[in-house]
Every structure is written in structure tokens, then in C-alpha cells.
Amino acid sequence: MYIPRTLEVHLAAASQHFPVVLLTGARQVGKTTLLRHASQPDRGYVTLDDPLVLQLARSDPALFLQRFPPPVLIDEIQYAPGLLPLIKLAVDRAGANGLFWLTGSQQFHLMQGVSESLAGRAAVLHLLGLSRWERQGRGLESTPFVPAPAELLRRARLSSPLNLKELYRLIWRGSLPAIALHDAVERDLFYGSYVQTYLQRDVRDLARVGDELAFLRFVRAVAARTAQLLNLTALARDADIAPNTAKHWLSILQAAGIVYLLEPYHQNVTKRLVKTPKLYLLDTGLAAYLTEWASPETLEAGAMGDAIFETWIVAEILKSYWHSARRAPLYYYRDKDQREIDLMIVQDGTIYPIEIKKTASPHARDAQHFRVLNSLGMPVGTGGIICLAEQCLPLTETVWVIPAWVV
Structure with a gap:
């Protein structure tokens, strides 16, 4: 059962104006559910909770992005912060908005990586539990x-x-x-x-x-x-x-x-x-x-x-x-x-x-x-x-x- 979230409208607007949208929030607040509900059929999905996928993202991030090209939703991006510089290069080459949707449950090191690699390229949204x-x-x-x-x-x-x-x-x-x-x-x-x-x-x-x-x-x-x-x-x-x-x-x-x-x-x-x-x-x-x-x-x-x-x-x-x-x-x-x-x-x-x-x-x-x-x-x-x-x-x-x- 999907419950409409207030952030839906603002997510769509952010995706139209930024090449990257990062949705942060604690585990289980509904980040993935919201983004997958809002995704168009052509947007791929991959989660870094999968150990094999995570190993690829960490060992060969360039190959990872070839295997999962934009538009794509990458879940739990904080497990592979090495992807962020390559995402920056990809969005700069493409020159389009809405390419990467990212979720992150831990902002501690993630936000430092975003500010360094994706400054001016990412809209950062925050999700809590259901209001x-x-x-x-x-x-x-x-x-x-x-x-x-x-x-x-x-x-x-x-x-x-x-x-x-x-x-x-x-x-x-x-x-x-x-x-x-x-x-x-x-x-x-x-x-x-x-x-x-x-x-x-x-x-x-x-x-x-x-x-x-x-x-x-x-x-x-x-x-x-x-x-x-x-x-x-x-x-x-x-x-x-x-x-x-x-x-x-x-x-x-x-x-x-x-x-x-x-x-x-x-x-x-x-x-x-x-x-x-x-x-x-x-x-x-x-x-x-x-x-x-x-x-x-x-x-x-x-x-x-x-x-x-x-x-x-x-x-x-x-x-x-x-x-x-x-x-x-x-x-x-x-x-x-x-x-x-x-x-x-x-x-x-x-x-x-x-x-x-x-x-x-x-x-x-x-x-x-x-x-x-x-x-x-x-x-x-x-x-x-x-x-x-x-x-x-x-x-x-x-x-x-x-x-x-x-x-």
C-alpha cells in the first residue's frame, strides 16, 4: 500500500532543475518506496545493500556506472562514496537534469562527499517518517x-x-x-x-x-x-x-x-x-x-x-x-x-x-x-x-x- 508523500511534488521539481537528487533520512522512513513510485519506467534501480553490487561499486566504480547507466536510482550511496566523483563527470558530460537519484541513510561522511564532488549539481532533500x-x-x-x-x-x-x-x-x-x-x-x-x-x-x-x-x-x-x-x-x-x-x-x-x-x-x-x-x-x-x-x-x-x-x-x-x-x-x-x-x-x-x-x-x-x-x-x-x-x-x-x- 503506497501513501502519497508530501515530498513527491518537490522531488519532481528538484529533478527538473538538478542533474542529481539526493534523498536522505533514517532507515525505514520510505526513501526507496517514494523514489521508486515516482520513477519513470526507463529509470534503472540498484541497491548497494547487495554485497556483490557493492563490491563492484567500490572496486571498479567506472564499470559500475557503465553497467547501471543514467537515468538510475542508486540506493544507499553512502556505502560507495567513490562513485560521487564519477557521477560528477557523468552529469557534466551529459548536461541534462534528473540523471541520478540517490538515497542515503547516513549523512555523516556522505554530505562531505556531496559538497566536494556535487556542489551545485545536487538537490538534497530530507525525509522523515509519515506525518x-x-x-x-x-x-x-x-x-x-x-x-x-x-x-x-x-x-x-x-x-x-x-x-x-x-x-x-x-x-x-x-x-x-x-x-x-x-x-x-x-x-x-x-x-x-x-x-x-x-x-x-x-x-x-x-x-x-x-x-x-x-x-x-x-x-x-x-x-x-x-x-x-x-x-x-x-x-x-x-x-x-x-x-x-x-x-x-x-x-x-x-x-x-x-x-x-x-x-x-x-x-x-x-x-x-x-x-x-x-x-x-x-x-x-x-x-x-x-x-x-x-x-x-x-x-x-x-x-x-x-x-x-x-x-x-x-x-x-x-x-x-x-x-x-x-x-x-x-x-x-x-x-x-x-x-x-x-x-x-x-x-x-x-x-x-x-x-x-x-x-x-x-x-x-x-x-x-x-x-x-x-x-x-x-x-x-x-x-x-x-x-x-x-x-x-x-x-x-x-x-x-x-x-x-x-x-
Whole structure:
């Protein structure tokens, strides 16, 4: 069963304007499915997960490209970065667009090779798991999220409501298509296999991990701290590793599309703003599995109920930008007086502040810190409190109540 992805339209546009399109994202988010669905019959397909094909790509990349000529889709290009210089020569000779479609699950070394060999020749797109809009079959109608009243009302009109139980079931199972679209897939079995075959093979090997148990402890510590300020010292302590090792492993998880670091908003005009990023595990199902929540009900009622809700909201907003082939202008605000704003969307020179609250009855005081933005010298647009309310309604003249299912 194929679900239309928001990125489809932007993929077609990128292929018309660039000779190479690189689609990055974690394993199992649907990169190959999307590209094969969008491919014309004349586009070949080859995967470097095949050991014999990989050996040819590494030992004789020129022969590889003769055997698999463009237009072609090459899956998991990071296993043979030596192909990139030859792809550059091929596109320069051909002088045409849409020749090579590439996928990559690990950006750590791949992006360096792309920037060196394919600068100006490659469109780089990012894919995450299924967004709620895509699950509803409305992926092609999704647009980058901004809490402007007209946009909120459009989203409320097109999206179907979710109650608390339904929402946390979505959060608990996660957004990877193989489990999100098939209720019969057993959740613990799926994520157990995912951790073993992906996190403990691909990512561990990339990070040159010697102690497998320490790496698993580290990944679990990261999951337990989703939606919190990054604290490398605490992560290193929990995994019993050196802080430098924790920093390196975290950069690998970030490059592999597992972790997202939300940067703080700061300006040179003030020195009182916190400059530590916030940490998010991008798939809430993986986060719930790693932190051993056995059911959606225990997850919702437990100690991580609020953090996992915030993580899901941030991931959905991030998808709305990345799946529209846009940079995500997302930040958070926190100063040394402990005044914090969960999320800020900075677009066209305007700040849109957002609070994320696991409550069905938001209050105007939940948005009280929005006032500090007036000191930044930038226009402040409509703010929002994303929560568990049932309706999309104005709370004050400048703040709206936004149900989670509208995002």
C-alpha cells in the first residue's frame, strides 16, 4: 500500500532543475518506496545493500556506472562514496537534469562527499517518517506549519480529530511506514529488530563502537532525555563513556536522522539567552520502545507523557517543512531568568511563538512568556498553544488554542 508523500511534488521539481537528487533520512522512513513510485519506467534501480553490487561499486566504480547507466536510482550511496566523483563527470558530460537519484541513510561522511564532488549539481532533500497528514491520505495538501489564523482554520477543516487514546497510540507506535500502516505488525518485535539491524549495525559501525552495550545504554539515555536541554556530561555518565565519545556518538545519531537538535534563538544584543540546544528523538515509537513503555496508556500516564507529546509535536512541525523541501526555521527561547518558549517559528522576519502543553484546558497565562519577544526588536506574529483541546479557537487577540490533531 503506497501513501502519497508530501515530498513527491518537490522531488519532481528538484529533478527538473538538478542533474542529481539526493534523498536522505533514517532507515525505514520510505526513501526507496517514494523514489521508486515516482520513477519513470526507463529509470534503472540498484541497491548497494547487495554485497556483490557493492563490491563492484567500490572496486571498479567506472564499470559500475557503465553497467547501471543514467537515468538510475542508486540506493544507499553512502556505502560507495567513490562513485560521487564519477557521477560528477557523468552529469557534466551529459548536461541534462534528473540523471541520478540517490538515497542515503547516513549523512555523516556522505554530505562531505556531496559538497566536494556535487556542489551545485545536487538537490538534497530530507525525509522523515509519515506525518499525520500523510497518514490521513492528505500528504499532497500539507504545507509548512505557521500558526496564522487562516492557516489554522484550513488545517482544522481538512484534518480529522484525534482523542487522547488515539493520539498516544500513534505516538507509541511511531511513524515508520512498516509499523504505522500495518496494525498487525507487533511493535516490540519491529523495534527490537530495528535496533539490532540498524542502530547496532549501521550506526554502530559508522561510529566505530567497540562496546556494544555502552552504545545501547547511550541510545537509551538519549531517548530518555527527549525534549530536554542537551547535557552531554549526563549522557556520558549514564552510558559510562567519555564526554568526547558521547559527543561523537550523538553527532552520528544526528547525521543518521535519529536525533534532532533544536537550536536556541539568540541575538548579539543580549547575553542572557541560553545557548544549549534541546534534544529530540525524531521517532516517538522508537523513543517509547527504548524507554520501555509497554502500552500507549502507560506512556500517556507516565513520567514521559509530557516530553513524548512535545517530541511528537516538534517532529510533526519539522516534517511539514522538510517534506515541503524547506529549511525548518525552528528555534526555542530560554533566558537566564528561566523564561522559556517551547518553539519559535521565524519566517519572513516575523516570530511566531508556540507553547506545547499536555492539557485540554489551556489558559492565557500559558503564553505569558510570549511578551519577552517584544525586546528582540522583531515583529511578533500570532502565537499558539498546542494542546489537547477539541477546537481551534482564539484565546486572546494574539494567541490561539491549537488542537494537536491540527498540526
